[in-house]
Amino acid sequence: xxxxxxxxxxxxxxxxxxxxxxxxxxxxxxxxxxxxxxxxxxxxxxxxxxxxxxxxxxxxxxxxxxxxxxxxxxxxxxxxxxxxxxxxxxxxxxxxxxxxxxxxxxxxxxxxxxx
Amino acid sequence: xxxxxxxxxxxxxxxxxxxxxxxxxxxxxxxxxxxxxxxxxxxxxxxxxxxxxxxxxxxxxxxxxxxxxxxxxxxxxxxxxxxxxxxxxxxxxxxxxxxxxxxxxxxxxxxxxxxxxxxxxxxxxxxxxxxxxxxxxxxxxxxxxxxxxxxxxxxxxxxxxxxxxxxxxxxxxxxxxxxxxxxxxxxxxxxxxxxxxxxxxxxxxxxxxxxxxxxxxxxxxxxxxxxxxxxxxxxxxxxxxxxxxxxxxxxxxxxxxxxxxxxxxxxxxxxxxxxxxxxxxxxxxxxxxxxxxxxxxxxxxxxxxxxxxxxxxxxxxxxxxxxxxxxxxxxxxxxxxxxxxxxxxxxxxxxxxxxxxxxxxxxxxxxxxxxxxxxxxxxxxxxxxxxxxxxxxxxxxxxxxxxxxxxxxxxxxxxxxxxxxxxxxxxxxxxxxxxxxxxxxxxxxxxxxxxxxxxxxxxx
Numbered sequence: 001x002x003x004x005x006x007x008x009x010x011x012x013x014x015x016x017x018x019x020x021x022x023x024x025x026x027x028x029x030x031x032x033x034x035x036x037x038x039x040x041x042x043x044x045x046x047x048x049x050x051x052x053x054x055x056x057x058x059x060x061x062x063x064x065x066x067x068x069x070x071x072x073x074x075x076x077x078x079x080x081x082x083x084x085x086x087x088x089x090x091x092x093x094x095x096x097x098x099x100x101x102x103x104x105x106x107x108x109x110x111x112x113x114x115x
Numbered sequence: 116x117x118x119x120x121x122x123x124x125x126x127x128x129x130x131x132x133x134x135x136x137x138x139x140x141x142x143x144x145x146x147x148x149x150x151x152x153x154x155x156x157x158x159x160x161x162x163x164x165x166x167x168x169x170x171x172x173x174x175x176x177x178x179x180x181x182x183x184x185x186x187x188x189x190x191x192x193x194x195x196x197x198x199x200x201x202x203x204x205x206x207x208x209x210x211x212x213x214x215x216x217x218x219x220x221x222x223x224x225x226x227x228x229x230x231x232x233x234x235x236x237x238x239x240x241x242x243x244x245x246x247x248x249x250x251x252x253x254x255x256x257x258x259x260x261x262x263x264x265x266x267x268x269x270x271x272x273x274x275x276x277x278x279x280x281x282x283x284x285x286x287x288x289x290x291x292x293x294x295x296x297x298x299x300x301x302x303x304x305x306x307x308x309x310x311x312x313x314x315x316x317x318x319x320x321x322x323x324x325x326x327x328x329x330x331x332x333x334x335x336x337x338x339x340x341x342x343x344x345x346x347x348x349x350x351x352x353x354x355x356x357x358x359x360x361x362x363x364x365x366x367x368x369x370x371x372x373x374x375x376x377x378x379x380x381x382x383x384x385x386x387x388x389x390x391x392x393x394x395x396x397x398x399x400x401x402x403x404x405x406x407x408x409x410x411x412x413x414x415x416x417x418x419x420x421x422x423x424x425x426x427x428x429x430x431x432x433x434x435x436x437x438x439x440x441x442x443x444x445x446x447x448x449x450x451x452x453x454x455x456x457x458x459x460x461x462x463x464x465x466x467x468x469x470x471x472x473x474x475x476x477x478x479x480x481x482x483x484x485x486x487x488x489x490x491x492x493x494x495x496x497x498x499x500x501x502x503x504x505x506x507x508x509x510x511x512x513x514x515x516x517x518x519x520x521x522x523x524x525x526x527x528x529x530x531x532x533x534x535x536x537x538x539x540x541x542x543x544x545x546x547x548x549x550x551x552x553x554x555x556x557x558x559x560x561x562x563x564x565x566x567x568x569x570x571x572x573x574x575x
Contacts, residue, residue, distance in 0.1 A: 001519065010525035015530045018538040022546075030544060031555075034562050037539070040531055041563035047527040049360050051520050054354045056339050063266070063502040064513075065343060066336035071262040071514045073332045075521045077255035081526025084247055086529065087536025094541030104244075 005056060007047045014040050018112045019090065048076075155211025169350040202442060214358035216406035217338050222369055223399040224330040227281055227323045228254075230392055231371025234378075237292060237385045238316050249320040254328030261332045262510050271331045271408060280326035287319030289389035330399075337407060367564040422496060443521050535560060 014036065021028060052069060059065045080088035205469040227251060231238075235246040265273070291312050341355035505513065539559045543552030 004523045006529070008470065008523045011527045011530040015534055015538065018534055018542075022538055022541045025546070031558070033542065033555075034558055037559040037562035040534060042207050043358070044527050044531045044563070045364055047523055048364075048385050049353075049357055051524050052335060052339070052356050052360065055517075055520055056342050056353060056356060061501070062340055064345050065339045067262060067266070067502045067510075068386040068520070069335040069339045070258070070265050070332040072517055072520045072524065074255065075524035076528050077251060079525045080251050080532050081255060082357070082525075083532030084244075084536055086250070087538075087540075088493035090368055090533060090537030091540050094250070094538065098541060098546050100541070100547065105360045113348070 001054065004047065004050050007043050007050075011040065011043045012045075014043070019094070022094045051075075144251045154463055162357055191412065212406065213341055216354045216358075216402055217301070217341070218358040218362040219402050220330075220334050220399065220407070221359040221364075222366050223362075223395050223402070224277075224334060225327060225363045225366035226370040226373065227392070228327040228393060230374055230389070231284075231288070231320050231323050233371050233374035234288075234292075234385060234389070238288060238320065245317060245334045246320055249317045250324045253325040254331075257325055257328035258332050261328075262514050263507060264334065265336070270337060273329055274400065274403050277326045277330040277333070278396055278403075279320045280329070281396040281399065284319045284323035284326060285392050285396065286323075287322065287387050288316050289386045289392075291316050291319070292389065297317065331489045335403045341407075367562075370402070371564065402461070531563070 009113060017036070021033065051072065055068045055072060059068050088103075088105050089108060092105050093107035093109055095101070095103040096107050231246070231250050235243045235250075238246050318437060335356070338355035338359045342353050373392065374388060377383045378385055383391075429458055502510070502513075539556050540552060543549075543555050543557075
């Protein structure tokens with residue numbers, strides 16, 4: 001259970017890390033960034049497997065197991081919906097920081113706060 | 116004379132030993148062969164008949180249906196026969212076979228979603244966001260409501276519905292997409308106002324999304340059930356769930372490869388690419404009927420259905436007689452609508468591979484309400500009453516107790532996809548070049564999609 005909660009924490013750190021990378025180009029900015037991208041995928045998959053296996057172990061009765069597995073599967077869809085919206089805003093903010101036009105929404109954070 | 120007698124006795128003994136050895140090894144080999152060939156010989160006909168029956172229902176030719184149902188009935192008898200032989204020997208469940216089935220089902224189930232995402236630009240040039248929405252919202256709604264209605268619908272029905280949705284979805288999008296060049300022209304025209312063509316295509320995408328939702332929630336539950344039976348048997352743990360998630364992981368690569376290889380590399384039109392994807396749908400339902408339906412038939416339905424039935428005290432009997440009808444009177448079956456067919460497979464009392472403990476558990480479950488309410492598996496009832504007896508409010512409460520699992524999954528996916536949809540679109544070398552940004556976006560997404568490797572890594 002600890003691991004199951006640790007990995008989302010690490011994933012959130014990844015978001016912060018990549019946002020920093022995208023805004024500040026001096027620290028690390030080349031194609032070797034693809035390695036941490038792989039790590040992002042690794043965490044996502046690990047949580048998927050661990051989470052559902054954990055449910056399998058924790059619920060002994062088969063009907064409860066089925067119920068819990070089907071009910072928990074909503075997490076992924078909810079995550080994607082939230083991420084699609086969040087992604088638009090993250091993109092707009094990072095576009096503005098980098099001086100690129102073409103973002104669909106406007107960044108809600110005042111520009112004085114970003115650098 | 117004594118010596119002679121002794122020698123004869125000894126040779127007799129030796130012969131007997133040899134004979135015993137031969138006999139036992141013969142049985143062992145026969146069991147191995149059956150284990151290997153059992154699903155092939157016993158279930159191939161019913162599946163065909165089933166799929167044919169589905170096709171026949173679509174074509175609404177009653178004569179065909181009759182014939183199909185007839186073969187089905189015959190095949191069912193065959194199955195029963197095999198079961199009878201089989202249950203007497205304690206053949207171990209073939210974990211790798213179930214793993215294989217779940218891996219493929221995971222792959223096929225999610226690849227429709229990925230193919231739709233990959234072809235989002237072709238579907239609606241101006242409104243890829245709309246395509247993404249249509250691709251996720253129906254799936255989310257189904258998974259959100261799943262706890263309240265899944266136990267009233269059998270796995271077989273759900274999977275048949277998912278299959279039909281998959282076929283309709285590919286068909287609708289394919290028949291309305293008219294080649295890459297024309298599509299872009301239509302797309303630019305529709306970017307200002309959505310044409311009915313695009314709307315229909317979006318409906319197709321939504322159907323695909325619904326299919327993914329139903330399929331994933333159902334198959335995950337089925338995988339949990341599958342693992343439960345293996346776990347009791349002392350076999351490797353979590354094979355089915357791991358295989359399923361590995362399949363869904365590979366679907367990310369597979370779907371994009373499908374679109375890329377056929378549409379861009381082979382230069383097929385988008386329509387043809389999607390028409391060819393129908394074969395995925397066929398493989399999807401075939402694998403389900405071939406492996407899961409047969410192997411999991413009793414564990415698949417009963418926990419709620421039989422338990423719920425036993426409280427009503429009418430349905431189990433009805434089901435058995437129904438099954439009898441099915442295997443003996445094929446002509447009667449012809450009058451029934453085909454959507455009853457899934458049930459006819461579901462009520463076979465012999466699970467060929469169920470171990471003693473698992474069967475005991477099943478039996479306990481089935482008999483809980485009818486015969487001996489005192490003899491309840493304590494482990495099972497630590498939590499609360501059976502799911503099927505829960506009211507809507509109790510179900511909602513149960514779902515809310517699942518937060519320790521839901522939140523990590525939610526956070527991980529929200530973070531991962533917001534990286535994909537947001538942060539990585541703003542990275543490029545140099546960032547001012549749109550091409551460079553597109554490149555990095557493409558590569559980073561491929562990196563994430565290779566995640567299927569990790570599933571096997573974590574399995575070990």
